[in-house]
Amino acid sequence: MSTSQIAFLKGHGTENDFVIVPDPDNAIDLSPDLVARLCDRRAGIGGDGLLHVVRSSAHPEARAMAAEAEWFMDYRNADGSVAEMCGNGSRVFARFLQRAGHVEEGDLAIATRGGVKRVHIAKNGDVTVSMGRARLPEEGVTVSLDGRSWPARNVNMGNPHAVAFVEDLAHAGPLFSVPPYSPAAVYPDGVNIEFVVDRGPRHVAMRVHERGSGETRSCGTGACAVAVATARRDGTDPAETGTPVTYTVDLPGGTLVITERPDGEVEMTGPATIVAEGFIDPAWLEAALG
Secondary structure: OOOOOOEEEEEEEOOEEEEEEEOOOOOOOOOHHHHHHHHOOOOOOOOOEEEEEEEHHHOOOOHHHOOOOOEEEEEEEOOOOEOOOOHHHHHHHHHHHHHOOOOOOEEEEEEEOOEEEEEEEOOOOOEEEEEEEOEOOOOOEEEEEOOEEEEEEEEEOOOEEEEEEOOOHHHHOOOOOOOOEEOHHHOOOOOEEEEEEEEEOOEEEEEEEEOOOEEOOOOHHHHHHHHHHHHHHOOOOHHHHOOOEEEEEEEOOEEEEEEEOOOOEEEEEEOOEEEEEEEOOHHHHHHHHO
16 A cells, blocks of 8 residues: 555534545555544544545445445444444535535435435535434343433444433433443444433434444434434334424534434435545554554
């Protein structure tokens, strides 16, 4: 791998921030250790995760989707681990593609490990992502923290979530480490845990501990999971009513609007911003590669 000219950008969606590495031909070997170093907020660029931008036809995990989606979002958590999908990341990914001239305002498709996602870039700059259908496995967990316990609804949005309704978001504590939950076997590969309070009719607020990243300012798939879990708690299932249901979800980094449609499709709308671009210093990269 050449260490001379590796470009990067920095972007965020409701303050869920990402290092973006454009690599159309899949020529850059992003090891878990290198990803973790790039995402390090003190010694690297800093981010909740990394968006590796690759043509679907150039990546073995995405070739089967190349006919539907030209671009593959090879998403990595801040600790370097691979993830299926990132909702806020997909909005930022779309904004990068638009900025780079690969796509224009309107509809596009993005390949992810969670399948092909449909995206719409609106004139006002907001990006809507069709996040797929939520799966609601029956087996949930109990989340326990500081002497309190809450039942958590199991929602899968292409990645696993445990949604707990609490009295006060402060009850989630600092969220530096994974909140204890049981039985652990329900989530053999780990889980994103959301703590949720009501703010008003079809309006909630949440905090989240993301797998591999700790507490983040925002989590798109988490906001979708929260909206679906809240709708079911409220006795609403669009598949049964035939009417879409929309929730406003406040996160520490901003607000997302989540709509679940009668066919089960969950749509997420929110902002996406690119804040900087440049090149990774070759000397730093060489030292990081060790």
